[in-house]
Amino acid sequence: MSETSGFLARPDGERLAWRRVAGAGPTVVWLSGYRSDMAGSKAEALAEWAKAKGRSYLRFDYFGHGESSGDFVKGTITRWREDALAVIDEMTEGPLVLVGSSMGGWIACLAAMARPERIAAMTLIAPAPDFTTKLMPTRFPPEALDAIRDAGVWMQPSEYGDPNPITRALLEDGARWSILDAPVPITAPVRILQGGEDPDVPWRHALELAQAIKSVDVVFSLIKDGDHRLSREQDIARLVAAVDELAS
Template identity: 85%
Template structure:
């Protein structure tokens, strides 16, 4: 099966890039991580799986990410949540399985809370809900606090490539969407894959989300030697297996 692509116009003139595989069953929607894009290893692996199994699959880039328009430093959780809902509302029909990685795990939860009637399953890979309040600030060195106060942005060094621009707007906006301080009313089956050697999202953080989700069908899998990306061949095999196991 082939994959089509295009751009979804947004009311403010920006455009979201997307790729889609037409197929049967609940549509699988990929929600990527912070500064990642829809051409990443996991997203590509799921596209291959969808084509091989004739499953519906949709992936996209948030505002300021990948092939989509917009400046990354202007992005917020509010904006990226709206992007996800726009793609879901305008480009899919019927039941959905959301697959979210890192920040995408948070966005997936927010989308599931906003469209509960559409969600029939979720797979979360190293999910990072509330990372703007519970993970990022704890790791900031003194110079980060100075930069955020004076310039409203700090360029965080990254082992994955160029520095991450972290804005004060992102941190302040993210607090609006915190979900871990209460029960998370998601009723669909949820599968969580988490690396035990993840330096960005501690496994206990992901476990807290799994415990907070109200669904009784939640499976938390700790990959003891896994990192944050979980993109090794064996990790991709686990991802596909968890996705295939959903009702």
Template identity: 75%
Template sequence: MNEIEGFLDRPDGARLAWRKVEGAGPTVVWLGGFKSDMTGTKAEALADWAKARGRASVRFDYFGHGASTGEFAEGTITRWRADTLAVLDAIAPGPVVLVGSSMGGWIACLATLAAPERVTAMVLVAPAPDFTEKLMGPEIPPEGRAALAADGVWMRPSEYGEPYPITQALLDDGARWSILGDQPIPIEVPVRILQGGEDPDVPWRHALELAHALKSDDVVFTLVKDGDHRLSRPQDIARLIAAVEEVA
């Protein structure tokens, strides 16, 4: 089964790059993390699985990510949520299983809340709901706060490459989409969560808080004690594929 690719034109002129494997549904849709793209190890592994099993899959790059157009610094949770819903409508019609990694786990929840009739299940890897407010915000150093106040942007150092921009607009917008609070999250589909115990970016207790908050009773939380944030080792990929097969 071959993978086709193209661009989805958005009303403001932006173009979202996507790749699709035709096959049996529900369509497995990959939602990547913050500053990542659709050519990562987990995304490629899911596409390969879809080709081998005759299953439908879609992966894409958010605005300002990977092969899509736009400046990363102009992206927000609102924007990336809208990108996801547009891809679901145009490229992955019908029922879908959302597979979200890190920020993609938050986006998967937001997309499910927006289109509950479309999503049959979710598989989340190190999900980072509310990360702008609960994970990133508290770790911004004084010099970062000063840069945000003066220029509206802070170049955040990264263990995965060059520093990248964090904008005040991203932080303010992220607070609008908070889902972790006093009330249960009204998501009732089956959910599988894979979380590394040695994850330096998303503490396992944060992912567990999401698991507890989901209204669904069919939630399985798997703690990979020696796992990191990416969970891209062969054994981690095997767990991911198994989780997708279970709910898809």
């Protein structure tokens, strides 16, 4: 199987980059993390799996990420949720297996709640629901709050590369999409892979999501020495195995 690529036009003139492997369903849809894109090692590994197994697979970049157009600083959870729903509605048919990493785990949950009839199963890697209210602010130094209040943005240092622009709009918008304060109405099978040494998403945060999801078929796998990215060879093997189980 070969992989095709292109762009999905959005009503405001922006374009979402996508790559697709045609094959048997259900369609596996990859949802990247905050400031990540569809060219990462986990997304690439799933593309190779899809080609080898003849499975349907779709990945894309949110507004302001990767190959898609748009200014990242203007991105919000609302916008990225809309991107995911546009890709699902316009580029897929039938049942879906959503695979979300970090912020993508939150977006996957929001998409599943909006399109419950389409969701066959989900695999979440270090899922970060509500991170704009429950994770980010707890780590802000005093100068961050001042910058966000006065300038609307704070440039957060990042060990992964360039600083993260944290905007007031992102934080305020994210609050309206919080899901952990009530049962999460997802009834499809869910597999969660979480690193015990994750500095960005504590394993207890991911476990809180596992407990909140209504589905009775939820498996939470704690990889004790795993980090946030879970991109080691053995981590990716676990991911592929989980997706293969649910897509088969």
